[in-house]
Amino acid sequence: MKSEKNIIPAVLPLKKREETQNRWLFHRLNTLLPTLMEKHDVNMWIVVGREYNEDPVLKSLYPASIDSSRRLTILVFYLDSGKHLRRWVLHPNPNFEPFYERVWNPEECDQWECLRRLVDEHNPDNIALNYSSTFAVADGLSHSHFQHLSMLLDDHSHKFTSAQHVIVDWLSIRTSKELVAYPSIAELGRTIAEEALSRAVIHPGITTTEDVVDWIRQRVLDEGMETSFYPTVDLQRKGSDMDRLEGEIIRFGDIVHLDFGIRYLGLTTDTQQLAYVLYPGEVEAPEGLQSAFETALRFEDIITEEMKIGRTGNEVFYRAMKKAREEEIEAMLYSHPIGNHCHEAGALIGLYDVQGDIPIRGDLPLTANSCYAMEFNIKQYIPEWNQIIPIYLEEPVAFMQNRLEYMSKRQTSFYLI
Template sequence: MKTDKKYVPSILPLKKREETQNRWLFHRLNTLLPSLMKKHNVNMWIVVGREYNEDPVLKSLYPASVDGSRRLTILVFYLDRGQHIKRWVLHPNPNFEPFYERAWNPQECDQWEGLKRLVEELNPDTIALNYSTTFAAADGLSHSYYQHLSMVLEEHSHTFVSAQHIIVDWLSIRTSKELVAYPTIAELGRIIAEEALSSAVIHPGITTTEDVVDWIRQRVLDAGMETSFYPTVDLQRKGLEMDRLEGEIIRFGDIVHLDFGIRYLGLATDTQQLAYVLHPGEEEAPEGLQSALETALRFGDIISDVMKVGRTGNEVFHGAMKKARDEEIEAMLYSHPLGNHCHEAGALIGLYDQQGDIPIKGDMPLTANTCYAMEYNIKQYIPEWNQVIPIYLEEPVAFIQNRLEYMAKRQTSFYLI
């Protein structure tokens, strides 16, 4: 498919973005969080943030008008005996309302004393704190603050448990409102990727892979967004032993591979797309390359068939790889959740450098209303090149009503430059 069109993605103005994210947050706090605390049998969750040393979860809990902890912020979530959730903040900033009720009077005591009074009044059976040896996003409570909490809440310290299971679900599960919008965000990222892999950006013999990376980063910045990670652009070239050549001028006959994502409305995307640079007189990529891409797409179909809610990441990995072997496809699989982070907490399906069982993270089941970057590659012999090459692909997908759906237009052929 030739892609000379100049794309102008429509981006919401800042005020509208904040209104959207606030609406999503209020919905998540009212609907998702109570169900997670019930699910994991936790009736109090305390999140502590320090200025310039934020707990990574806090950003997902703040309304738009709160941009940081400002010295010290303490959030307290409590599931009462009637299974209703209460939300408090110990901080003087009025912008936390109506998301959180303020539970501290600075004229009466400091924040730690206010927390102690609140906990003693509620007397919870369990207090979940943000520490974890497994999930980085769930390990945001600093050592010094853990010690301080243990001192301040000494009589309740025996009830401390890790909040990791709540955090994993909170970060990875999307509400119905978010699932309606996420495909639009994913498609926006794909459109920018398609524009980057076009003759509007790439001029064979002149443009380098680094030039394309610079163009993407500037394009996203100019649009008022940010990339979800530093993009990479690399090449596969006939006769070249290295399968991901970077920092080179793009030539006729090259495969250009892009790994890229955006962050927009608090959600991250991640995709890998491919283009072929036509030789003068060529109208299509060589048949061998097209055949290899078709094989990669077939493996993608296999993964889609195996990915089911309730199956563990390890079960999905082994199921997909067995089917690939049965069809004599040489493949690798290394998919991960998507959400607030590009590599979101949740069930892993293989790792690039660990093609087998993944302890703990791979033992987790895939859950409903979660999103994934379906990331993989296949290797195949290309007769026209007289060599084996890899085909790398990655597509954002979502479990919507327990069905796996592509969130952006799936790439089914090379973009042609």
């Protein structure tokens, strides 16, 4: 009997998606960006875009009809003395309006000369540029363009400063309009993940882990979306020396682990879900596996309790791991922000390969209206398997009204295949 596809939340047609993203962008530019520039004491922010070598932050600043910088695009943000943000674009494309005011007349001067005029006219106290040794998304200004700006604005170059703090907040903080929609995006991804971990896709003894990856990628493409990263499907198996088997045929008694996310409406998701493949006659996973899943949920609760606005990523990490040790939970914690990017800028809470203090990125505080992939694993002895196995989980969460909330239905037990 052929299995039906899961009914997933409605995916908007392209035009509606663009209208939605443009509304969000206009709202962000009008409400969020002025606040961030004031918060970080940035008077002027210059972003230079070059076709085929785009600054990574530009995608979050361009309206839907602008797909590239087309040779050269320069955006200038200026916070005047009245805390009013002026937004200028040095490019002839009319589709930049009403998001930006077009101030360059090609018949009068070139773009660089226009930029020089703007800087001279407004004489900002500081000029933020996109360079950073810490945050990749804030390091998009090319070396040649930095040199050109240094020569062009030679008598202002002493005012240059990194725009990294504005960029980190711009990318990691979501507005109220986005937070209303983000849970439905997360739920859309979770629904596809649940379908992938079912008999609609997996036939024990026949289906391989690679088959499931291929199915997911095609399913997401068929819905008119894209994955936020290349999905991973692997196995935990009784008697195996490896805890993440890949490229294997899925068998009865296996735990199937999926790491997967989607990109939709400019926002990404990242989740890890687990299924158990029942033996013929079995109706539930072995008790030892269920106990291990319950332990993972307990550690998930601990992380939730410790993720507080204002605490740094390192503080959350150490507090959560201390509680885990007190409860004799063997755990690893490596959670990260999500947003425009799957691994978004913002406070890191551990790294998979660094279970300790994360300099700079771990020292950032958790901020209101930010979203996270709560990612971790625990290890526990399974009597029925006579071995220790890991339980990998990851759930999208958000600070909504200063309270940490799951953005999609939380997985509380194994999916059963």
